[in-house]
Amino acid sequence: MIWAVNWWLAGLIGLVVGAALTWLIERTVSAARNPPDTLDTDTWEPEVDPTLISALDLRNGPGIVVGDHDEVLYATEQAISIGLVEGSRIVDPELLDMVRRCRREEQTEVQDLDVRPNPSVPVLHMVVRAAPMDEHGSALVLADDRSAMIRVEQARNDFLANVSHELKTPIGAVSILAEAVEDAADDPDAVRHFATRLHTEAVRLSSLVTQVIALSRLQSDQPLLRAEPTDVSEVVHKAVHRMDELARSRHINLVVRCAPGLTVMGDPGPLIDAVANLVQNAIAYSGPRARVSVITREGREGDLRVVEIAVTDNGIGISQDDQKRIFERFYRVDQARSRASGGTGLGLSLVKHTARVHGGSVSVWSKVGQGSTFTLRFPMHHPSSEETS
Structure with a gap:
């Protein structure tokens, strides 16, 4: 009888120990497969400050916030519409190189960038700045469209070139006709002929100068006197x-x-x-x-x-x-x-x-x-x- 009791107690103890060992083994395997994140407090999750978003929107120009893995965290409508950003990535390879360079060298990069949103529109001439934001590798990209300014400068240069060209014609004619008048001093009919043409060119020159001045005034900040x-x-x-x-x-x-x-x-x-x-x-x-x-x-x-x-x-x-x-x-x-x-x-x-x-x-x-x-x-x-x- 005592022997039976002992045998029964031994079996119960073995069962308990086996169950405990099984539980420990399963827990160990589970822990190995799913280790606890002991660095939760040190993990950085990228978030864009709402104040920065508001500032970019108020700026009314292309702006992009880029994460440490080149992912786009935020982009303004202008940045999307001109084709700098598509989804969560930067489309233009030159711009992406700028972002990586500013992150690597930890300094602001400035570069001229030509962007064509689609083949049916003119090229946009942009001045782009990429600057590091924090120690995690985030970067801020700001772009300014200088296309209108460049067109105005080109128009001004063309205007000056055209004025110079147009002035050469009557000035050259006046010079030649003056010499002709001098050479024909003994021929009154020739003098009258050349003098008439000289007057015509002088009138044309005066008209051109007057119109250039008038056009410059009309294009000024206060065109109406x-x-x-x-x-x-x-x-x-x-x-x-x-x-x-x-x-x-x-x-x-x-x-x-x-x-x-x-x-x-x-x-x-x-x-x-x-x-x-x-x-x-x-x-x-x-x-x-x-x-x-x-x-x-x-x-x-x-x-x-x-x-x-x-x-x-x-x-x-x-x-x-x-x-x-x-x-x-x-x-x-x-x-x-x-x-x-x-x-x-x-x-x-x-x-x-x-x-x-x-x-x-x-x-x-x-x-x-x-x-x-x-x-x-x-x-x-x-x-x-x-x-x-």
């Missing part, structure tokens, strides 16, 4: 009167029809110049005994009441391709005709800028062989009770 209620009828009649002699010399019939009571707020001088330029062009590109009409009327652009000044001719017309460029400085549809009429190539550019600084616009309708119509539109001025009293 004075703005006052201006009678449109008076502007048109003064502009047409300025072209009377030119029209008579070319046997052009000038017709003016002005609606009464139309007023705009502006500087009368540039407005008269703009209309005169349109009339001069209409005369220059019309044949003998043609008709040029100048009409003013009230119009509408949406809810806005506007004054329209339309100059129409039945001359040679302008092709669709030329219509896209006629308001560019020094662009001429017909080089020979323009020079023969004393044109400088600045007239329509002056018209466009005059319209712009007065809050208006200029448009063209034309068909080759049928003629053209240039229409100026300005916001109508409504006189106050003080002005009418």
Whole structure:
């Protein structure tokens, strides 16, 4: 009996010990397979400060926050729209190299970067800065689009080059004609001939310089020297009167029809110049005994009441391709005709800028062989009770 009890106790103890060993082994294996993270307090999980996000959004330009593994943690809409970022990665390899370099050298990198969002749009010229943010390897990327500034600088350089080129022609002609006059001192008829041509070139030179100055003023920060209620009828009649002699010399019939009571707020001088330029062009590109009409009327652009000044001719017309460029400085549809009429190539550019600084616009309708119509539109001025009293 005692022997049976002992045997039973031994079996129970063996069972308990076996179960305990099994539990210990399973726990050890589990611990080996899933070790406890003893470095929880030292593990860095990348997060973007909401204040930084707000600052990037307020900046209204391309901005990117990059993690230590080159992953994009945050990107502004501008950075995405111009193709710097796609999903969680930086697309442009040059930009990615900049980020890695700034992280490796622990200093800000600055580089010019040309970006083309898609083949149908022009290249964007960007100045990009990449700077390390912290010891973990995060980086901040800021980009500024300098495309507009570069275009302005290029336009300025082109303008100066064109002015220099255009000035050479009359200046050279004046020099040659002066020598011809000197050599023909004993021939009164030759002197008169060369003196007439000399006067023509001097007038062209004076006109070019005057228009360059006027265009520079219109493109300045304060283009209007004075703005006052201006009678449109008076502007048109003064502009047409300025072209009377030119029209008579070319046997052009000038017709003016002005609606009464139309007023705009502006500087009368540039407005008269703009209309005169349109009339001069209409005369220059019309044949003998043609008709040029100048009409003013009230119009509408949406809810806005506007004054329209339309100059129409039945001359040679302008092709669709030329219509896209006629308001560019020094662009001429017909080089020979323009020079023969004393044109400088600045007239329509002056018209466009005059319209712009007065809050208006200029448009063209034309068909080759049928003629053209240039229409100026300005916001109508409504006189106050003080002005009418």
